[in-house]
Structure formats: C-alpha cells, structure tokens
Amino acid sequence: MATDPPPPPSKKPSWQDRINPMLNRVQPVTRVVENVARLAVHLQKPTVLGIVGMASAGTNALRDLLGNNPTAGHDLDVFCSRGYLLEAFKKAGAQVRSADPRAPDCLDIIMHNHTFRIRADGSLYSDTEFEQPWIEWLRQMLDRELPHAIEIRPGHGHEQYQSVATSLTSLRSAQGQEIWQATQPLLGSGRVILLTGKPGMGKTTMAQEIARLAELGRVVQLQSDIVGAPRDDGGGHKNATPQSTSRSGGFEEGLAMLSPGVVIVDDIDKIYLSLSRIEQIRKAAKLVIFTANNGDQDEVLDNATMRPARIDEVFEVKGGYTTRRAPFDQLTDEEWEEAREWPVAFLNELEERCSSRPGNLRFDDLKKRVGLRTRSARGIY
Numbered sequence: 001m002a003t004d005p006p007p008p009p010s011k012k013p014s015w016q017d018r019i020n021p022m023l024n025r026v027q028p029v030t031r032v033v034e035n036v037a038r039l040a041v042h043l044q045k046p047t048v049l050g051i052v053g054m055a056s057a058g059t060n061a062l063r064d065l066l067g068n069n070p071t072a073g074h075d076l077d078v079f080c081s082r083g084y085l086l087e088a089f090k091k092a093g094a095q096v097r098s099a100d101p102r103a104p105d106c107l108d109i110i111m112h113n114h115t116f117r118i119r120a121d122g123s124l125y126s127d128t129e130f131e132q133p134w135i136e137w138l139r140q141m142l143d144r145e146l147p148h149a150i151e152i153r154p155g156h157g158h159e160q161y162q163s164v165a166t167s168l169t170s171l172r173s174a175q176g177q178e179i180w181q182a183t184q185p186l187l188g189s190g191r192v193i194l195l196t197g198k199p200g201m202g203k204t205t206m207a208q209e210i211a212r213l214a215e216l217g218r219v220v221q222l223q224s225d226i227v228g229a230p231r232d233d234g235g236g237h238k239n240a241t242p243q244s245t246s247r248s249g250g251f252e253e254g255l256a257m258l259s260p261g262v263v264i265v266d267d268i269d270k271i272y273l274s275l276s277r278i279e280q281i282r283k284a285a286k287l288v289i290f291t292a293n294n295g296d297q298d299e300v301l302d303n304a305t306m307r308p309a310r311i312d313e314v315f316e317v318k319g320g321y322t323t324r325r326a327p328f329d330q331l332t333d334e335e336w337e338e339a340r341e342w343p344v345a346f347l348n349e350l351e352e353r354c355s356s357r358p359g360n361l362r363f364d365d366l367k368k369r370v371g372l373r374t375r376s377a378r379g380i381y
Helices: 015-042 048-067 082-091 132-145 174-186 203-214 251-256 275-284 333-339 344-356 363-374
Strands: 074-076 095-098 107-111 114-118 124-126 149-154 161-165 191-197 218-222 260-265 287-293 313-316
Touching: 082 095, 082 107, 082 114, 082 132, 174 191, 174 203, 174 313, 191 203, 191 275, 203 218, 203 260, 203 287, 203 344, 251 260, 251 275, 260 275, 275 287, 333 344, 333 363, 344 363
Parallel strands: 149 218, 191 287, 191 313, 218 260, 260 287
Antiparallel strands: 074 124, 095 107, 107 114, 114 124, 149 161
C-alpha cells in the first residue's frame, strides 16, 4: 500500500554528515598512500611520500572515528520486533541497505533523503534529531502495516522486543457485556480497569472480549516482564529495572508508536508495577485492562496503586461462558453439558480444536486434563 512520503528533516546535516562522503571517496587512495609511506619509513628512507602518508593516516583515522561514533546521534524505540519494523519499512517503499562493515547487524533505512539506522536490537538511530512531524509519519505508517491485535514479549538474543500477531477470543459472556457497558460511558483519556479472579476463570479471555467489544483500535497485549520487574516469593521484587527500560525514556514513546486503543497486561500481581508505569500506559492508550489473581490486594497491589486515577474500577471475574454457539454446535448434548462448566482456558482450547480439526477433537483426553487440573485442596483451578 502506497504511503505519503515522510516530511524531510528540517535541520541541516551536521558537519560530520557533510565531510563523511568526501572521506569515503578518497579512502581507497589514502589507504594505499598510507601503506606505501609505512614501507618507506620502515626502509628508513623518509621522503615527501612519508609526509603525505602521515597526512593520509590522519585522514583515515578521522574517517574511522566519525564512522564509529554513535554517541552524538539520537535514539528512538518502538515496541516491535526488528523483523516487523523492516517489513513495514519495505512495504512503505524504503530502501534498505547494509550499514558500516564494522556494524554488520545494523541496516540503513533510506526514506526520501532521510537516512537512519536500525540496530540489531530493533531500536532506531539517526545522526539528526527525530523531529515530531517525522515521528508522527512513522507512527501512521506503522498503524497501517502492523496487525490489529499484537502481543509484545521480551526479545530473543540482541532484540529488545518480540512482537507476535494474535487474535482476540470469539467467546461471549454476559459478564463481559456488563463490564463493557459499565466502562464505556466513563471512557476518557486512558481509563484503567482491573479484572480479578481465580486462575482458570477466564480473566485474560474476558479482557480480550472487552477489547473486542470496545472497537477502540489496535489491541496490544504486553507481557508482564515488559511492564515491570518480577516479584519474589516474599512480595518484593527481584530486579528493580524491568527489561523495557534498558534505554532511557523509551517506554511511553515506544508504546505510543503502536497507536494502541486497548492495552492488556496480565498478572500484574506477579510484577513490581510502579505508579509512573501505570501513568505511562494510561497516556498511550484509551483503555487499559489489567488482570490479577484473587488475594490480599493490600499486600501486592498497595493502596497507592488502587487509588482512583491509578486503577479506576475493579471487577471480579466469575466465569460464565456458557452460550452454545458455533463451533460448539459440533458437540453432542452430553459433551456440551460436560464442557460448559470448564475453566475458560479449556473452553478456548476446545474452541480451537472444533475449528481446526473437527473430526479429531479427542474430547475425552481434554476432559481428563480438566479433571486433573481442577483437583485442588483449596478448590482453586
């Protein structure tokens, strides 16, 4: 799909940008002269060539210094894997080429005379400042190219983030409708709701259902490790610095680049979630949905977190996805009476089996797994 060209950078190139092309053009000659001069000095016959060689060596050193000096530039993080970003740039008509040989994992992106670099970790780098009109163009381009529902996880290897296209559940419940109807009239800028409940009751599924009903735009599911540091068994935290803060000032800007309408974060009771992080997510999205298991919220989600304007409403999820519809109409009446009371996680798997392999549901196998999982001294799935 063709896109409008990005606005050109308004600032003039730095002196490094102006001198680098000249240094690159004379590099083959200066390298040869430098080597010949070294030979003349080695033979103890310094000549004019030796003096020229010293000047050539200085020129080459200057080029190497300028070509390997990333500290003078500007960074821009996007909550997206490197592969997704490269694909989006190519669809928008960007030219992608290898960067400096000394940085083989980096690629240069050229868009209408604006050149910037994508690093191995997926972050963007430019010698000139990323100005707001250009950032807005990039955000609109990504909004067109990225999936409607996307999950962001910690990256592998050098990558900061891994982005995976996902689909929202098609399950429907009376409680999901009620929660959305209670939330919709109060939507303003970044409303935050919390869904609590026992494991297996369908908090994540209900969050997806509410996001689907909301129709607010892209749904971004953030894995909890992106948002905060894991807690230890004593209710503290193992690491005060979550992965997503590896580059300064990147969280809110990187999330906003995805244009999220709804952000879902599961199991916030398992991470150290700062108030500033809640506010950053609130500013980036129209609706924020957190989930947490039942428990003493005063110990894990402290009173400051639960105050209004941090988390606005709390709903306890009680399950109740009992509507028989396609593809559950493939089940016999006996099978449906058995399955309708299952935890939502197993209903989701049953729905996937009905859709992908209707002739091989292995219903009894799934029923056995449900029985083993729900057998608990405390009655918790």
